[in-house]
Amino acid sequence: MTDEPLTILIADDEPGVVELYGVWVQGEHEVRAASSGPEALELLDETVDIAFLDRRMPTVDGEEITAEIRERKIGCAVVLMTGVEPDFGLVDVDFDAYLRKPVRRDEFEATVETLRDRPVDDEQHRRYQALVAKRELLDRETTQVERRESDAYQRLVDQIRAAGRAVDDGAVAHQTSPDG
Numbered sequence: 001m002t003d004e005p006l007t008i009l010i011a012d013d014e015p016g017v018v019e020l021y022g023v024w025v026q027g028e029h030e031v032r033a034a035s036s037g038p039e040a041l042e043l044l045d046e047t048v049d050i051a052f053l054d055r056r057m058p059t060v061d062g063e064e065i066t067a068e069i070r071e072r073k074i075g076c077a078v079v080l081m082t083g084v085e086p087d088f089g090l091v092d093v094d095f096d097a098y099l100r101k102p103v104r105r106d107e108f109e110a111t112v113e114t115l116r117d118r119p120v121d122d123e124q125h126r127r128y129q130a131l132v133a134k135r136e137l138l139d140r141e142t143t144q145v146e147r148r149e150s151d152a153y154q155r156l157v158d159q160i161r162a163a164g165r166a167v168d169d170g171a172v173a174h175q176t177s178p179d180g
Contacts, residue, residue, distance in 0.1 A: 008048075024109060029112070038059060051078050051079065052099075052108075055084060056082055063093050075123075083101040098133075
């Protein structure tokens with residue numbers, strides 16, 4: 001684990017929320033604050049390490065910003081924050097962590113530390129960890145019957161299996177390569 005300061009983007013359409021979260025990490029990290037989706041996109045670049053995004057903002061929401069981050073291949077971690085209960089629609093959103101509002105300071109800080117420790121140069125491993133975290137979230141927030149009846153949840157399980165195989169294959173390839 002490195003103690004280097006991170007660049008953290010916080011985007012929420014409630015300016016007081018953005019300010020509060022920023023205060024929590026300002027002394028240790030660089031904070032970029034956005035009160036709208038378009039403003040978040042303006043502040044987003046390859047130097048951002050973690051993006052905390054409100055899932056439901058007018059004009060451009062956290063899910064759309066997440067898609068843009070992945071499309072532009074910006075290597076930052078994405079945290080969706082919302083008061084909305086998680087649903088199976090999240091299966092198709094490529095985020096790394098999910099926080100339910102109101103977010104407590106200890107949750108916010110623990111998320112920063114957890115994502116600080118994630119692999120930054122291994123997209124396969126990042127994706128696998130994100131998928132597993134998404135499954136754990138849905139396992140906590142939905143019933144077994146809902147999961148069994150959901151095509152999206154089954155798709156998630158299949159994605160986890162495939163991502164796990166890709167991570168395993170990458171590890172084996174790395175171990176057997178002349179450079180590894």
